Amino acid sequence: MRLPGLCAAACLLCLTLSVGCAPSPSSGGLWSQQELRQELVMFRFSNAQRADGARAYQLGVADQQLASERARLQDLATNCPGPSQALEVSTGDRVRDGIRIQAQGDAARLASIAQLAMADWQLRRAASTGDAGFCEAARASLAGQKQQPRPVADDPFAAARPATVERDPAHPGLVLDNPPVDQALSSYALGAADGVRANSPFPEYLAWVYGGTASAQVPSISNDLSAEQLVDALALTHPEWEPDALYAALRMR
Incomplete structure (x- = not known):
């Protein structure tokens, strides 16, 4: 069930149909000829081309949402650690989930989402602890800098549970x-x-x-x-x- 893909295809179809259905200032006979040509152009696209168009639309939406989420986190990083706040679920979780669905299969965009998610966590940890070290870590995540994971004796997610x-x-x-x-x-x-x-x-x-x-x-x-x-x-x-x-x-x- 890939609703975002269906939505993208529907939007593209609506845009295409609006071209053929828009009123024309020309005479009735000429308008009919233009309408026929527009319909022929629409149906010249192959299934693959229509799929590519839908995919391009999905990725365009994903990029807009990525930019908006990055701007939100960069603003928080500027004022980090900010007022003390208890660690709660992030308002960005649902936003990034939507971007993941739009960008599924795109390794570069998924990597960007992971960086933003890490920065979000680090910023919230800074706000809940007052530790400015988390602010620096968040800025590094937003800049795409590679960070080394801390070794842990037990990884509860290493095996299926x-x-x-x-x-x-x-x-x-x-x-x-x-x-x-x-x-x-x-x-x-x-x-x-x-x-x-x-x-x-x-x-x-x-x-x-x-x-x-x-x-x-x-x-x-x-x-x-x-x-x-x-x-x-x-x-x-x-x-x-x-x-x-x-x-x-x-x-x-």
Whole structure:
């Protein structure tokens, strides 16, 4: 279920149809000839060309949203650490999820999203701790500078650990079983699915950001680091996940 792709195709189709349906100042006979030529041009495009157009539209939307999210975080970095704030779910999670769906398969854009997600986490850690070191780390992330992950004795996400999220456990509905992440994300976020069974930390993330109840085996970790400190160390090792996804799973300990 790739709704963004369908939306892009629909928008392109609407734009194309608007060309053929726009009123013309010319006479009726000439207008009919022009309309026929426009319709012929529209149908000359192959399926591949129409797909390329839809993909170009998707990536254009993704780039606009990436620029907006980067500007938001750069503004926060300018005033970092800012007023003290408790560590809460990020307002940027849903925005970046939408960009991920639009940019799926594009390695460069997905890498940019991961950098923004890391900067977002570091800025929120700075606000919750007052530690200016997180501000410097966030600026480095925004600049695309490579940072070395801190070694951790135990990585609870190194091995598969099943988990489940249900929007309303008392009224179970359609539950997706190990679906592709993009499909599950759009289906659960839009309410087309009522639950998702997948490996941690994905279900825990869906529950925290989009609502619901997550159940999972609590990870066994043989160190004294807090959930926040573990995310500081592990987020760079798992750029495929939002840091909030790791935190949502680890804070269940």
